[in-house]
Amino acid sequence: MTGKAARQEGEHRIAVYPGSFDPVTFGHLDIIRRAAKQFDKLIVAVLNNTSKNPLFSVEERTDLLREVTKDLSNVEIDSFRDLLVRYMRSRNAQVSVRGIRSVTDFEYELQMASTNRQLDEGIETIFMMTNPKYSYLSSSIVKEIAKFGGPVQDLVPPAVEAALRRKYGNEA
Numbered sequence: 766m767t768g769k770a771a772r773q774e775g776e777h778r779i780a781v782y783p784g785s786f787d788p789v790t791f792g793h794l795d796i797i798r799r800a801a802k803q804f805d806k807l808i809v810a811v812l813n814n815t816s817k818n819p820l821f822s823v824e825e826r827t828d829l830l831r832e833v834t835k836d837l838s839n840v841e842i843d844s845f846r847d848l849l850v851r852y853m854r855s856r857n858a859q860v861s862v863r864g865i866r867s868v869t870d871f872e873y874e875l876q877m878a879s880t881n882r883q884l885d886e887g888i889e890t891i892f893m894m895t896n897p898k899y900s901y902l903s904s905s906i907v908k909e910i911a912k913f914g915g916p917v918q919d920l921v922p923p924a925v926e927a928a929l930r931r932k933y934g935n936e937a
């Protein structure tokens with residue numbers, strides 16, 4: 766792909782925070798809040814990936830994201846079903862934001878960032894270190910606990926906790 770995505774002077778700084786968000790956790794929310802301060806607009810984009818067998822539908826995931834970010838005026842929630850770099854071009858975004866929890870994350874993230882760079886040199890990836898408080902946290906861990914009716918109130922916002930309880934039919 767060609768063409769400059771680099772920002773012109775006076776242009777809005779638009780970033781995309783892509784992910785599965787199945788479901789959104791306090792770790793994601795921490796990144797969203799911090800990234801939103803760095804850009805004029807932050808688009809949180811849920812990948813609509815049929816091959817991953819998610820717990821929540823794309824609509825459920827975007828609804829939850831909207832609910833938990835409703836106080837952030839420059840955050841938009843969207844979904845995409847395309848190469849990330851192509852989606853970003855379509856949204857006029859220059860930067861992709863990803864959270865890094867550990868060295869283990871870094872290897873995969875480096876591979877993704879390098880792939881995206883190979884696909885489109887004009888797209889930049891920026892990494893943010895996850896708050897150490899949430900360094901162990903993942904959507905998979907949350908689902909694992911909730912499945913067995915364990916407590917997740919310290920890991921996800923109340924709306925997500927309620928949605929998990931409904932999904933699993935227990936008092937998670």
Ligand code: PNS
Binds near residue numbers: 784785849881
């Ligand atoms: O939350 P996740 O599952 O770690 O997010 C992964 C995501 C959605 C960022 C990544 O899979 C992605 O960007 N997919 C879109 C397809 C794409 O562009 N692939 C090429 C880069 S690896």
